[in-house]
Each structure stands twice: as C-alpha cells, then as structure tokens.
Amino acid sequence: xxxxxxxxxxxRQGTEQLLNAPDVExxxxxxxxxxxxxxxxxxxxxxxxxxxxxxxxDVIQAARxxxxxxxxxxxxxxxxxxxxxxxxxxxVNAPDGNTISTAxxxxxxxxxxxxxxxxxxxxxxxxxxxxxxxVGVELNNKTLGxxxxxxxxxxxxxxxxAFHMNVxxxxxxxxxxxxxxxxxxxxxxxxVIRSSDFITVHTPLTKETxxxxxxxxFARMKDGVRVLNCARGGIIDERALYDAIxxxxxxxxxxxxxxxxxxxxHPLFSLPQVIATPHLGASTRExxxxxxxxxxxxxxxxxxxxxxxxAVNLPSIPAELQEKLRPYxxxxxxxxRFAIQTAEGALEEITITVSGELTEMDTAPLSRIILKGAxxxxxxxxxxxxxxxxxxxxxVKVTEQKVSRSxxxxxxxxxxxxxxxxETLVSGTLLNGLGPxxxxxxxxxxxxxxxxxxxxxHHHDRPxxxxxxxxxxxxxxxxxxxxxxxxxxxxxxxxxxxxVDKPISEELLKTLExxxxxxxxTAIDL
Ligand SMILES: NC(=O)c1ccc[n+]([C@@H]2O[C@H](COP(=O)([O-])OP(=O)(O)OC[C@H]3O[C@@H](n4cnc5c(N)ncnc54)[C@H](O)[C@@H]3O)[C@@H](O)[C@H]2O)c1
Ligand SMILES: O=C(O)CC[C@@H](O)C(=O)O
Numbered sequence: 001x002x003x004x005x006x007x008x009x010x011x012r013q014g015t016e017q018l019l020n021a022p023d024v025e026x027x028x029x030x031x032x033x034x035x036x037x038x039x040x041x042x043x044x045x046x047x048x049x050x051x052x053x054x055x056x057x058d059v060i061q062a063a064r065x066x067x068x069x070x071x072x073x074x075x076x077x078x079x080x081x082x083x084x085x086x087x088x089x090x091x092v093n094a095p096d097g098n099t100i101s102t103a104x105x106x107x108x109x110x111x112x113x114x115x116x117x118x119x120x121x122x123x124x125x126x127x128x129x130x131x132x133x134x135v136g137v138e139l140n141n142k143t144l145g146x147x148x149x150x151x152x153x154x155x156x157x158x159x160x161x162a163f164h165m166n167v168x169x170x171x172x173x174x175x176x177x178x179x180x181x182x183x184x185x186x187x188x189x190x191x192v193i194r195s196s197d198f199i200t201v202h203t204p205l206t207k208e209t210x211x212x213x214x215x216x217x218f219a220r221m222k223d224g225v226r227v228l229n230c231a232r233g234g235i236i237d238e239r240a241l242y243d244a245i246x247x248x249x250x251x252x253x254x255x256x257x258x259x260x261x262x263x264x265x266h267p268l269f270s271l272p273q274v275i276a277t278p279h280l281g282a283s284t285r286e287x288x289x290x291x292x293x294x295x296x297x298x299x300x301x302x303x304x305x306x307x308x309x310x311a312v313n314l315p316s317i318p319a320e321l322q323e324k325l326r327p328y329x330x331x332x333x334x335x336x337r338f339a340i341q342t343a344e345g346a347l348e349e350i351t352i353t354v355s356g357e358l359t360e361m362d363t364a365p366l367s368r369i370i371l372k373g374a375x376x377x378x379x380x381x382x383x384x385x386x387x388x389x390x391x392x393x394x395x396v397k398v399t400e401q402k403v404s405r406s407x408x409x410x411x412x413x414x415x416x417x418x419x420x421x422x423e424t425l426v427s428g429t430l431l432n433g434l435g436p437x438x439x440x441x442x443x444x445x446x447x448x449x450x451x452x453x454x455x456x457x458h459h460h461d462r463p464x465x466x467x468x469x470x471x472x473x474x475x476x477x478x479x480x481x482x483x484x485x486x487x488x489x490x491x492x493x494x495x496x497x498x499x500v501d502k503p504i505s506e507e508l509l510k511t512l513e514x515x516x517x518x519x520x521x522t523a524i525d526l
Contacts, residue, residue, distance in 0.1 A: 001025050002303045003065075005040055007032055008050035010072055011285070014292020021300060038062040046299045048072060049079070051261075051279065057083040068302040070295040073098055073282055074151075075232055076312050077205050084313060086393070088386030091312040092298040095151065097290025098282035103155035105281045106200060106230040109254035110160075113198075113226050114139055118275045137197075139163045145196030146184065147212065148203030148231065149174050154182045156200065168192050171203075193217050198226045205232035213237060218244035224251040230281045233258040238268060245273050256281050314385055317365050325365055328358070328413070331436035332366045334450035334526055335415045335428045336373025338438060341524040342456060345421025349397040350374055353414040356406030367400050370415055409439065444486030444495045452481075453500050454524040457512065461487045461494040465517040469496065472515075476508050493519075 004018055006028045012019075018026050029040055032053075041047055041063045048070040049055060055069055060083045069079055071093040084091050112118055115136035123130050144160045146153045149171040157167045167184040170192045179186035192199065193213075199221070203209045213227065213236040227250060229236045238259055244250040245268075252273040258266065261279060268274045282291070294310070301308040307322055317325075340347075352367045371387040382390055391398050406412045414427045427440035428450065438448040441456070448454070459465050466485065473480060479501040487494035504523040512521045 002045040003027060003043055004046045004048065004299060004303075005029070005044040006048045007037060007040070007053040008048075008072070010048065010050070011288040011292040014072075014289040015296050017293070018296040018300065024300070024303070034059075041066065045303055046070060048295055048299060051075060051078050053078065055079040055084075060084055060087055060089065063087075063089075068092060068299055070094075070299045071312075072288075072291040072295045075204060077232060081313050085385055085389050088383040090302055090308070090314065090385050092295065092302065092308060092310045093312055094291035094294035094298070095310060097294050098284075098287035099151040099155055101284040101287035102152045102230060102281035103159060104284075105256065105277070106152070106156050106202075106228060107159045109228055109230060109256065109275065109277070110139065110144075110198060110200070112275055113228065113252045113254040119272055139165050139198075141166070142197040143168060143195055145169070145187075145192035145199040147171075147189065147192060147199065147201045148209075149178075149182065149184065150202060152231070153200075153202035156202065157182050157184045165198075168195060190220070193220050194222070196225065197222065198228065200228040200230070201235045202231050203235060205234050209235050211235075211237040211240075213240070215240040215243065218249055221249065223249060226250070226252040226254070228254040230254075230256040233261060233263075238266075242268055242271070245271050311385075315364065317362075321362060321365075324361055325363070327430055328366055329369055331428050331430050331450075332369040332413060333373040334436055335413055335426060335438070336370035336375075337377060337526055338428075338450055338454075338524055339415040339417050339424060339426040340374040340377040342424045342426060342441065342522055343417040343419050343422070345419030347378070347394075347396050347417065347419050349399065349416075349418040350391070351399045351401070351414075351416035351418070353401045353403055353416070354411065355403045355414070356409060356411035358411040358413065359402040359404060363402075364400070366413070367398070370413070371398060374415070374417070412439070414440075441486070441495060441497070443488060446484050446486050446495070446497050448484060448497050449482075449499070451526050453503050454526065455496070455498040455500055455504060455512075456522045456524055457496040457498070458519040458521075459494055459496060459515075460517045460519070461489075461491050462517045465515070466496065468515055469498075469512060469518075472508070472511055473498075473500065476505075476511075478502060478504065478508070 002024045004024055004026050007030060009030055018024055037059055041059055045065050046068040050072050057080045066089050068090045069084055074093055074095050076091060076093055079091055081091050116134040120134040143166045146157060146169040149169040160167050161183045168187040169184040170187055170189045174186050176186055218240055241253055255276045257279055298308045298310055352370050354363050368384045368387055371391055372382055372384050375382045375387055375390055409429045412427050412429050414425055416425045425442055428436060428438045431437050436450050438450050481499040481501055484497040509521050509523060512518055
C-alpha cells in the first residue's frame with residue numbers, strides 16, 4: 001500500500017483516481033507546521049503540494065521512503081529540486097492544467113490596471129462618485145511587451161491580439177516561426193523594455209530571472225509604463241518598482257505574486273497605482289481540477305513503476321522514443337550491473353558506447369539505466385534520477401559515445417569500466433526472439449544470458465582445467481546450468497563463464513582461485 005501525503009488544498013474531484021486506487025492510502029493534511037510536516041513525510045511514498053508547502057532539503061531528508069514529489073501546478077520554486085534529485089526522488093509538475101486560467105487572470109489584471117477598476121470600486125463603495133480621478137487608457141493599438149513566451153505568455157498574447165494590441169516578446173528560445181504563429185513580434189529584452197506601454201513577465205523564477213526588471217530596466221522604460229507580474233514574486237524588484245512608481249515613471253502595477261507570500265502589509269499597497277490579488281492566477285475550478293487530475297495520474301504512474309511524462313528533474317522522453325527504447329532497457333540495466341562486477345579497484349570512469357541501429361536514436365535514457373545498474377552495486381539508494389548526480393558527486397567520469405561499426409550485430413551496447421586498477425569492457429545486444437545477450441567480455445567472444453548467478457573465471461587454456469572447476473563446484477553442491485568457454489589462442493589466456501544455480505560463497509571462490517591454471521574468479525549476481 002502506497003502512502004500519498006497531500007499538504008496543500010487540492011480539488012477533491014481531481015484527486016478521485018488517487019482516492020479510489022486500491023493500492024493507495026491518501027493522507028490529506030493542510031497548514032502543517034514544519035515539525036508536523038517532518039513527521040508526516042517520514043513514511044510517505046509520495047508527497048503532493050501546491051505552492052504553499054515548502055519542500056526544503058530537511059523535509060526531503062526526513063522522508064525515508066519518498067519516491068515522488070508532485071506539484072499541482074507549474075512553478076517548483078517551493079521544492080528543493082537538487083536535494084530531491086540527490087535522493088533519487090522524482091519531481092513532477094502539472095504544467096498544462098492552469099495555463100488558460102493564469103493567462104485569463106493576467107488579462108483581467110491588464111484591463112483592471114488600464115481602467116482603474118479595483119480603485120474605482122473601492123471609491124464607489126465608500127459612497128464617492130469620482131469620475132475624473134479614474135480616467136483610464138485603452139488597450140487598442142498599445143504595445144504589450146511579454147517577457148517569457150512560454151505556455152502562459154503565448155495564451156496571453158492571443159488574447160491581447162484580440163484586443164488589437166501590438167505584442168512584442170522576448171524569450172531566449174523564441175523562433176521567428178513561433179513568434180509568427182502566436183502573432184507577436186520577436187524582440188530583444190531591451191526592445192521590449194524600451195518600446196512597451198504595458199510589460200508583463202511570464203518566466204520561471206531562476207537565478208537569471210530574479211530581478212529581471214530592476215531599477216536599470218525601469219529607467220529605460222517609457223514614461224507612464226504599466227507593469228504586471230502574474231508569474232513569480234521576485235522577477236520584478238519590488239523595491240525598484242516602489243521607487244519607479246513614486247517618481248512617476250511607472251503609472252501602475254498589477255501583482256498577483258510577491259517576493260514573500262503572504263506579503264502582509266506590503267509598502268507597495270500604500271500606493272494607489274498598485275492593484276493586487278493573492279496569487280490567484282491558477283485559482284479557478286477548472287485549473288484546480290486539471291492540475292489535480294494530472295498530478296494524481298503522474299504520481300500513480302511513478303508509484304506503480306509505469307511511464308510518466310512531466311518530470312522536472314529528468315529529461316522528458318517523447319512517447320515514441322520511449323517505445324523504441326523499451327526493449328533495450330533490461331539489456332542496459334544488466335550490462336551496467338554485469339560490467340561493474342567484473343571490475344576491481346576504485347571506479348574512475350564509465351564509458352557507454354552504442355553502435356549500429358542505436359546510433360540513430362537518442363540513447364541518453366539508456367545511459368541513465370546503465371549508470372543506475374552499475375552504481376547500485378556500490379550504493380543502496382540509486383535510481384534513474386539520482387544516478388548521473390551520484391556519479392558526478394563521486395568524481396566518476398561518464399562518457400557517452402556512438403560508433404557506426406557493430407561487428408555483424410544490428411546493434412551493440414558496450415560498457416567500459418575504468419578503475420584505478422584496470423579497464424574492462426563488456427558488450428551486449430538484444431537477440432531477436434532470445435532477449436538480452438552478453439556477446440563480448442574484454443577480448444573474448446561469448447554468448448551469455450545475463451541473469452541469475454554467474455561465475456567469470458580467467459584461466460590458462462590447459463587440458464583438465466574445466467574438469468577441475470566442475471569437480472570443485474560439484475563437491476560444494478553447486479550445480480552448473482550452462483557453461484561457455486572463450487579463448488584467443490590455443491594454450492593461451494581464456495575465460496569460462498558459468499551459470500550456476502546458487503550464489504557462490506567467498507570460501508568457494510578462494511578454493512577455485514587456488515587451482516594452478518586459474519588467474520581469478522569473479523562471482524556475478526544479476
Ligand atoms: N500566478 C499563478 O498562479 C501562476 C500559475 C501558473 C504559472 N505561474 C507561473 O507563470 C510562469 C510561466 O509559466 P508557464 O507555464 O508559461 O511556463 P513555461 O515554462 O511554459 O514558460 C516560461 C518561458 O520563460 C522563458 N524564459 C526563461 N528565462 C527567460 C528570460 N531570462 N527571459 C525571457 N524569457 C525567459 C522560457 O524560455 C519559457 O518559454 C512561471 O513562473 C509559473 O510558475 C503562475
Ligand atoms: O497552486 C496555486 O494556486 C499556484 C500555482 C501557480 O503558481 C503555478 O506555478 O502553477
């Protein structure tokens with residue numbers, strides 16, 4: 001039974017599939033104090049939050065079994081993603097479900113700002129009739145500058161176009177083609193800043209976008225500009241905004257998000273030019289249901305080891321590629337586990353080489369699987385999320401390469417392990433109808449099914465060597481299921497690869513190594 005902890009309010013309808021899942025126990029506890037959260041998260045298999053719960057490194061540390069953190073929404077700045085990655089916890093979000101709601105909210109703020117709707121409402125309910133004080137501006141023919149033309153920025157642009165605004169946008173990933181499709185003019189950040197009557201930000205909050213709009217940016221804006229932030233508090237420098245409104249540079253600001261939330265008695269609220277909402281962009285019934293459905297589905301997939309799509313700390317793999325790579329997954333994992341067990345000494349480098357038909361695909365996901373297979377020999381909590389991180393952290397170099405030559409096979413995956421003592425190379429393939437096979441160990445060609453208990457013996461090719469190994473194993477009640485022998489030259493160095501029916505003890509390994517013709521014996525468990 002999986003325990004799923006939900007710590008922010010989530011649409012009940014949206015979480016129905018979690019609530020009805022026979023293998024899931026849902027625990028919903030909102031407004032938890034930090035100490036309570038640390039206790040509740042300890043036994044959770046998954047944690048679902050919105051933007052309120054702060055999933056900090058100590059929360060992640062306290063979670064003994066956590067496999068996934070789900071964010072019912074887009075921004076994951078309330079989650080310590082690097083800390084989750086280091087622990088192998090998948091972080092998923094629900095990026096699509098609240099796009100329309102947030103774009104509509106931003107548009108509502110844009111019109112409210114242009115026409116002083118919140119201020120004039122406050123005035124009229126005070127019994128006043130101040131028509132001259134609340135003269136607004138039209139949107140028609142004005143320039144709207146959008147910083148960040150992602151999902152929300154693009155939806156907002158469409159709405160602004162319908163109101164006959166000129167839309168200019170800056171986004172480092174914006175192509176001319178997409179700009180044309182969305183109906184905006186692609187511009188530089190500086191052009192947007194200098195030419196717009198309204199400027200709205202729709203980027204994530206990152207090191208690069210913190211204070212993207214600062215005092216310097218305000219100074220370059222048109223006099224009487226109006227600015228909006230319905231993305232993340234901190235993208236606009238609130239102190240600089242306050243000053244720019246005081247000097248008259250900025251005629252108005254609409255804010256849905258704040259550097260600190262809740263903002264309390266924020267100095268900006270003392271300025272009549274500022275209108276604000278309490279982080280309501282995604283607060284519609286539709287958006288809350290959408291994000292709850294999406295995140296619930298993702299969490300169920302992760303817990304049940306099924307494919308999922310919106311991982312924040314894993315590169316997304318298109319469904320078509322996932323399908324193509326699926327058959328190679330077992331081979332990749334077994335090769336990683338096999339190769340590491342043939343190595344000895346301190347691990348320095350893992351080289352993953354694919355050849356043949358695999359060179360035509362993006363095989364990065366297979367590399368993660370190989371790494372996971374290899375590192376799990378040393379480390380207990382390693383998975384596809386944490387494997388590259390853990391390798392890097394331990395100073396293990398990971399090299400990926402593609403070569404065209406596949407030595408008569410349709411494809412090959414080679415895993416090279418370099419330690420401070422030696423280098424080994426193991427190659428495998430997927431044989432049609434037969435499944436994964438190890439076809440080469442260092443310079444020796446073999447045909448080994450990678451599963452169960454294996455014995456890899458390096459020996460001198462002498463008459464009787466095989467028999468003596470068989471006798472010793474028999475005397476220790478170890479049954480040999482299959483056996484392969486590989487050699488380069490008659491009487492030279494050779495290897496035996498045996499499948500045995502039970503694990504080999506240290507004592508038995510030593511006994512085998514005492515034989516004259518044996519160089520070394522490695523027990524491999526797959
Ligand atoms: N107010 C709310 O309730 C609410 C609701 C949903 C989303 N959001 C926030 O809105 C923002 C946008 O969400 P989205 O779903 O459109 O995200 P998105 O990922 O689709 O779009 C973000 C865009 O910002 C661009 N970008 C990144 N750095 C930039 C920079 N320095 N300059 C210009 N562009 C840059 C990216 O290339 C991307 O296209 C996020 O911060 C999200 O957290 C707020
Ligand atoms: O949970 C919310 O209501 C806010 C969500 C929003 O900020 C987001 O980033 O998706």
